Amino acid sequence: YTSERYPQVQRDTKFKRLNEDDISHFNSILSKDQILHATPDNPLIIYNEDWMKKYKGQSSLVLKPKTTTQVSQILAYCNKVQLAMVPQGGNTGLVGGSVPVFDEIILSLSNMNNIRSFDELTGVLKCDAGVILQNAMDYVSDKGHVIPLDLGAKGSCQMGGVVATNAGGLRFIKYGSLHGSVLGLEVVLPNGQILNSMKSLRKDNTGYDWKQLFIGSEGTLGIVTGVSILTAPKPKANNVAFLAVDSFSNVLEVFKRAKGELNEILSAFEFMDSTAEKLTEKYLPDLPFPLESDQEGNEPSFYVLIETSGSNKEHDDNKLESFLEKVMESELIVDGTIAQDETELTNLWNWREMIPESTQMNGGVYKYDVSLPLPDLYSLVEATNERLKKFNLMSETESSKPVIAAVGFGHIGDGNLHLNIAVREYNKEVEKVLEPFIYEFVSSKNGSISAEHGLGFQKKNYIKYSKNDNEIQIMKDIKREFDPNGILNPYKCV
Numbered sequence: 001y002t003s004e005r006y007p008q009v010q011r012d013t014k015f016k017r018l019n020e021d022d023i024s025h026f027n028s029i030l031s032k033d034q035i036l037h038a039t040p041d042n043p044l045i046i047y048n049e050d051w052m053k054k055y056k057g058q059s060s061l062v063l064k065p066k067t068t069t070q071v072s073q074i075l076a077y078c079n080k081v082q083l084a085m086v087p088q089g090g091n092t093g094l095v096g097g098s099v100p101v102f103d104e105i106i107l108s109l110s111n112m113n114n115i116r117s118f119d120e121l122t123g124v125l126k127c128d129a130g131v132i133l134q135n136a137m138d139y140v141s142d143k144g145h146v147i148p149l150d151l152g153a154k155g156s157c158q159m160g161g162v163v164a165t166n167a168g169g170l171r172f173i174k175y176g177s178l179h180g181s182v183l184g185l186e187v188v189l190p191n192g193q194i195l196n197s198m199k200s201l202r203k204d205n206t207g208y209d210w211k212q213l214f215i216g217s218e219g220t221l222g223i224v225t226g227v228s229i230l231t232a233p234k235p236k237a238n239n240v241a242f243l244a245v246d247s248f249s250n251v252l253e254v255f256k257r258a259k260g261e262l263n264e265i266l267s268a269f270e271f272m273d274s275t276a277e278k279l280t281e282k283y284l285p286d287l288p289f290p291l292e293s294d295q296e297g298n299e300p301s302f303y304v305l306i307e308t309s310g311s312n313k314e315h316d317d318n319k320l321e322s323f324l325e326k327v328m329e330s331e332l333i334v335d336g337t338i339a340q341d342e343t344e345l346t347n348l349w350n351w352r353e354m355i356p357e358s359t360q361m362n363g364g365v366y367k368y369d370v371s372l373p374l375p376d377l378y379s380l381v382e383a384t385n386e387r388l389k390k391f392n393l394m395s396e397t398e399s400s401k402p403v404i405a406a407v408g409f410g411h412i413g414d415g416n417l418h419l420n421i422a423v424r425e426y427n428k429e430v431e432k433v434l435e436p437f438i439y440e441f442v443s444s445k446n447g448s449i450s451a452e453h454g455l456g457f458q459k460k461n462y463i464k465y466s467k468n469d470n471e472i473q474i475m476k477d478i479k480r481e482f483d484p485n486g487i488l489n490p491y492k493c494v
């Protein structure tokens, strides 16, 4: 069980190995179609392997409960006999948190996919944890509302998964964190106890707000089975502009001006470097790039996607046009385009949302999702590029080099950089060059080694770069209090 991939960690011998008695017990709780067994022909790869194909577990059992009571019965049993378990939503997490490390049972929430209620007056949606984000979006959209969160994985990730990772995403700048918009949760603790607080209240200061602990807990404290979330009124007007910018300092200046000029209607401010867009052009060969190179054929260094969402189209159009004229006059941008209809709007978003797929398509991708002070944000990409060149590990064309490119993009509005290193294959030499270098760099700038993806398995051992000893100790104490046997998502997070 000491996987070759994970020489740094041993299977914890306190955990029981699954046997026929356990299977019989699960058969008494769930129907046959809710239990998946690994076979030589079907090693349950879609559950055992993560989205990046970087982390792979060896679980032989997936349980798919349909009710909170079933989740509770499963957990009470696993806790009693010490069977380790990984909660899994859409399996789109990017830090190896959603798949087993060894033989942990996988508890998939995908069968818990009912909308429980929607209040058209307050906009509060209550749903099961396994509802796919896109389905929740479509449901509330028909009722004139939007989920206050959007991300590229929306077609697969689940409401419980986004809560468990405290996902940030593309509209954080407008709607803020899930710590604000989640109003209540239903959670099953490792001992099987159901904590029900599916409230609709925006204000509730009756002591500790315990649900906050589960937002971002990465499946280590309890299983989220229900989510109550405040949705926002659907904007009546949406605009998207795609701009070319020559330097990172100008990206920041455009951002500063956008905040001031577009103010309440600014709903996204994303940036990407030209290398990220070159990879995306290969991934989207049928979609013409929205901007052209200049007359000498020079590529601008950066692109910016600005979205506005408001309630009055004419007002928003005027604001955006006036803003664009000013940044153009100040020579802060070198080119730009505005979407003229829904199709163009979707196409422009594709140039941002397809970057993760395009960096992964040639074999693999090392992903670093970090927070940095804005002036330092891009310096990490530059430093990483220099380092990969110094170690002679990178070439776009030479197939003998493991790294294809190191690109930067992300949510400028939130100080959140995604540094993606596209590789031909996962490679220990590359890993040694990247880590702990990247974490040391982020720490030296007082940033965070995880802005929104969490710690999972990837960053568990690097937490010290973002939290001090006392903070780490209190996290361990909280974990022990909720999960004294440590059965939930072991080897991850803390």
Ligand code: FAD
Residues within 6 Å of the ligand: 051, 086, 087, 088, 089, 090, 091, 092, 093, 094, 097, 098, 109, 129, 150, 151, 152, 153, 156, 157, 158, 159, 160, 161, 162, 163, 164, 165, 166, 167, 168, 169, 170, 218, 219, 220, 222, 223, 224, 225, 356, 357, 452, 453, 456, 489
């Ligand atoms: P999973 O991947 O299944 O699980 C993630 C973690 O949560 C695991 O530790 C798991 O054990 C735990 N978990 C899942 N469900 C539950 C539950 N019901 N109860 C308890 N624990 C649970 N993230 C961002 O923040 N912003 C982005 O912009 C963003 N963009 C992305 C784009 C792409 C293309 C991809 C693939 C991922 C992106 N992500 C982004 C990563 C993000 O963390 C996930 O997409 C999402 O939040 C995870 O949801 P999931 O249902 O897939 O959870």
